[in-house]
Amino acid sequence: MPSHLTRAVFRGMLANEPIVHRGCLRARRLHRKAGSCTTSTTTTTERQQRRSFFNMGMFRKRKRETKEADMDPGLETMMQLEKLTRLRARLPLREDVAKAFVDFFQAKYTAGQPVEDNQAKLALQSLRYCLGDQDTESDGADKPLFSGAKLQQAAVVLRNNPTQTTFDHVELARILHERLKDVSYASDEAGIRTYVRLLWRTSSASTARDAVLDFERRRGPVELGRLTPPSSEDIRDVDTGGNEVAKQAHPSFRPIHLRRLWVWVLRAWSTQGEDAEVARTLATISERGLQNGLSVHHAMLMHSISKNDGKGIEKWWRAQCAMTPPASETDILYSSFVRDALTWCLANDHVDLGHSIVRDLMQTSPMKPVWDAIFVWAAGTGKGVDEIGRMLDVMERANEGMLDKESWRRPDTATINALVEYAISKDDPYTAERFIALGRDRGIEPDARTYVLQMAYRLGVNDIDGALTAYKNLQTMDLSSDEDIPAVNKLIVALCSSKQHDFDTIMNVAGDLSDRRARFEPRTVATLALLHLDRDELHDVIDLLNTHAYHYSSTERNTVRDMIVAYCLDANTPVFRSWDAYLIIRDVFDELNREARTELMTNFFARDRPDMAVHVFNHMRAHSRADTMPTPDTYITAFLGTAKRQDLESLEVVHNQMKLDFNINLTTRLRNALVIAYTACGRARKALQFWDAIVASREGPSYNSIHVALRACERSPFGDLKAKEIWGKLRKMNVDLDSTMWASYIAALAGNGDCEGAIKVLEEAVGKGEVEVDAFVLGSLFAGSTGSEKQSYVEQWAKEEHPRAWSELEKFGAEEAEDGTRAFEIDRSVTP
Known part of the structure; x- marks a missing residue:
């Protein structure tokens, strides 16, 4: 007994383990003494010794907790519905899903954010689920799950342009349109506007045309006096001539909205390249007396530009010139009309047509944005900085005949920025700097847009220090419009890629965006994630991805995911960092497809880490998505990987998983892979058993x-x-x-x-x-x-x-x- 105790003590000391004797006599005696006061029969309980005084846990650094995923309200519930549907499990209550749907679109409406494609897919599934048995009221609901106002709000949110408009957006808009038809005129109008707009963005012209025609047939006469006055947004798409023909022909519609619907149909046909349908749609617009709108002319101008049709461009320019000069509310659309026409003339060497357009403009009293377009035209036709300066003087002298000083046109930062932007488009940073200097000479100091452009062209020539200087100047400006965010994102990527700037400099720029709760572009997030991975700051990587990844579209998520996957596959990345990065990808990007996971598994086999490779395989095996679970080709790749590493334990794990996988049918190729793997792992005799199975199979052996x-x-x-x-x-x-x-x-x-x-x-x-x-x-x-x-x-x-x-x-x-x-x-x- 003493020798056994001595061995136990020394083994514990060598293993750095505490010396514990659970049957301490002193503890038993104290327990027995205390127990005798209450009962005559006591039970001896074993107590573990511990040194409470020397417990140093109170001085340890508190373990950092990772940040929870930042999702839009309601998104998590909709994701849960999708997962439970995939697993064929019990689904959540319809009331909960309906609330999540409403909360999600309320948050998007408040923030003014678009619904990305992956979010649209979840929202569509949730809406279908909630509306599935609504008529039968299987859940015992006494009232509809959605009010008309909430559905109308969802329709309005869908108009915000996402990164990519998909079928899910269109189908969601269609269902909302069908549900809003009979609620009210305003709801019907909101639904049709969203539906047709999305059909235009997806080039579904025929469906859009049919929807507009159905809308016209469905709406009966409405007294003109009951029509609400148009908003400033609506005025953009209507001429100021007061077209009474349109009102008389279709008294039930607001011409401004009806014209907008038909313009979207027109643009959809133009996108599809259907010239005949474009002409037919234009005739339909003319039949309704809506052809003299600026939006119609602009749509036809863009169609002519897409066809490189100089005669068409000239025709629609003349048509626009014949109209009444645009009102102040249409400055943006009209200046865009002029700018697009002059830009095409510059790009396609139609100088005569461009000069003709400029002469027509100068015969009137051009508005300030049109003057800016003329200055850009002058720069494009070879006018130097000094000559453009003299043109600015001409514009100012033209104000002398105007009594209303508020209507005077003076060069401002918008003028200088337009010239700088043109110089950047020509890869001419020197001229861009001269335009900025021209503005300063005339007392026009750079604004936020100027510094954003300055950052852009300096980054274009890889002048990162110069871009950083422009960024510092930008900090003194009003950034409430957030127009600097894309340029700052590019600056962060450039700083990380240069390897010449310290970590604190990068984090200061990134911290500024984070403090403003601004959008981080996918490439920015991926670059910062790789920077943190190289510094083994895993919590920062997880926090960064959880903050931004769930607000991205599927394409944007793929951008982040693919960059981190490439980091894992890079031969220069240490194995432990590749493994850490993979675990993060697995948690944040659950949609990681089978091909990428198989590539990661193969990479770990190549790095002589079959244990990690088998973990990757097991994660695929345990997944519930059909596009992620292993296929026979995945098993073959795993078997060949174990054969290359000659790791019998990994081979047996994968083989046992295959035995339990009811989705896998044994084929000759699969059995061939087993023969190769077991032969390489020293089990050739067992490998020959699979040969016998091949011979006995219906498929039979191959060469x-x-x-x-x-x-x-x-x-x-x-x-x-x-x-x-x-x-x-x-x-x-x-x-x-x-x-x-x-x-x-x-x-x-x-x-x-x-x-x-x-x-x-x-x-x-x-x-x-x-x-x-x-x-x-x-x-x-x-x-x-x-x-x-x-x-x-x-x-x-x-x-x-x-x-x-x-x-x-x-x-x-x-x-x-x-x-x-x-x-x-x-x-x-x-x-x-």
């Missing part, structure tokens, strides 16, 4: 099956007997046997020590003209021979009988193992 089976015979005890059996069946069935098949067979015979028999078989085949000995045949025979003596015997025979083939083999070079055996560097690999 590759024969090769892998003979390779297993080469490694298996008494495998020559099995090889002869296989060979006999092949000969009996008159299978076409090429030189590679003969090479595998004689290697299988030599692998079991029968070099003489292998040589004899080969000589007989050569004598009958069944095979021609080449370097590969000799190399296979030499590689299959066990021991240096056998190899020397084969070498001597080959040099005497086939010297030319042997000399060709020697050109490949050979590696010598510790036991003296050699292996020529010929490719004897087999594939499933």
Whole structure:
């Protein structure tokens, strides 16, 4: 007993473990003494010793907790619905999903944010689920789950332009449109505007046309006095001529809204390149008396630009000139009309048409934005900075005849910024700087937009320090419009990529965006994540991704995910960092597809970490998404990876998973991979069992099956007997046997020590003209021979009988193992 106790004590000390005696006599005595006061029968409880005074846990640094995923309200519930539907599990209550749907669109409406494609997919599924049994009221609801106001709000939110408009957006808008038809005129109008707008963005012109025609047929006459006055947004799309024809022809519609619907149809046909349908739609617009709107002219101008139709551009410019000059509310659209026309003339060398447009403009009293477009035209036609300065003087002198000083047109930052932007488009940063200097000479100081442009062209020439200086100047400006955010995102990426700026500088710029709760672009998030990964700051990576990743579209999420996956696959990335990055990807990007996961698994096999590779495989195996779960090809890749690493434990794990996978049907290729894997892992005899299964299967063996089976015979005890059996069946069935098949067979015979028999078989085949000995045949025979003596015997025979083939083999070079055996560097690999 003392010796046993001593051993236990010293083992604990060597293992750095506390010395614990659970049956301490003093503890028992104290317990017995205390228990005698209450009861006569006491039970002895074992107590573990501990040193409470020296417990240093109170001084340890508190463990940092990762930030929870930042999602829009209601999104998590909709994601849960999608997952439970995929798992065919019990779904949440419709009331909860409906509340999540309403909360989500309320948050989007308040923030003015678009609904991205992945969010639209979840919202569409949730809406369908909630409306599925609403008519039958299976959930016992006494009132509809959605009010008309909430559905109308969702329709308005869908008008915000997402990164990519998908079928889910259109289908969601269609359902909302159908539900809003009979609520009220305002709801019907909101639904049709959203639906047609999204159909335009997805180039579904025929569907958009049918929807507008249905809207016209459905709405009965409405008194003109009941029509609400148009908003400033509506005025943009209508001329100020007061077209009474349109009102009389269709008194039930506001012309401003009806024209907008038809313009979207027009643009949809233009996007599809259907000239005939564009003309037909324009005729439809004319029948309704809506053809004289600026929005119609602009749509036809853009159609002519897309066709490089100079005559069409001139036609629609003349049509616009014939109209009443635009009101102040339409400045933006009209100046855009002029700018697009002049830009096309510059790009396509239609200088005469451009000069004609400018002359027409100068005959009137151009508004200030049009003057800016004229200055850009002048710069594009070769006018220098000094000449444009004199043109600015001309514009100012034109104000002398105007009594209303508020209408005077003076050069401002918008003028300078337009010129700077043009210089940047021509990759001319020197001229851009001169335009900024021109503005300063005239008392026009740069604004936030100027510094944003300055950052852009300095980053374009890789002047990161100059861009950083412009960024510092930008901090003194009013940034409430957030127009600097894209440029600052590019600056962060450039700072991270330059490797010349310290970490604090990068974090100061990123921290400014974070404090403003501004949008981080996907590339910015990915670049910062890689920076933190290189510094082993895993919590910062997780916090960064959880903050931004769930607000991105699927394409944007793919951008972030692919950059981190590329980091994992980079050979220069340490294995432990690749593994940490993979775990983060797995948690944040649950949609990581099978191909990327398989690539990661293969990469870990290549890095001699089959344990990590098997974990990646198991994560695929445990996934619930059909596009992520392993397929037979995935199993084959895993088997070949274990074969390359010769890791039997990993092989057995993957094989056992396959046995439990009811989605996998065993094929010849899959069994071939098992033969290869078990042969490489030293279990050639077990590998031959799969050969028997291949022979007995309905699919039967392939040529590759024969090769892998003979390779297993080469490694298996008494495998020559099995090889002869296989060979006999092949000969009996008159299978076409090429030189590679003969090479595998004689290697299988030599692998079991029968070099003489292998040589004899080969000589007989050569004598009958069944095979021609080449370097590969000799190399296979030499590689299959066990021991240096056998190899020397084969070498001597080959040099005497086939010297030319042997000399060709020697050109490949050979590696010598510790036991003296050699292996020529010929490719004897087999594939499933």
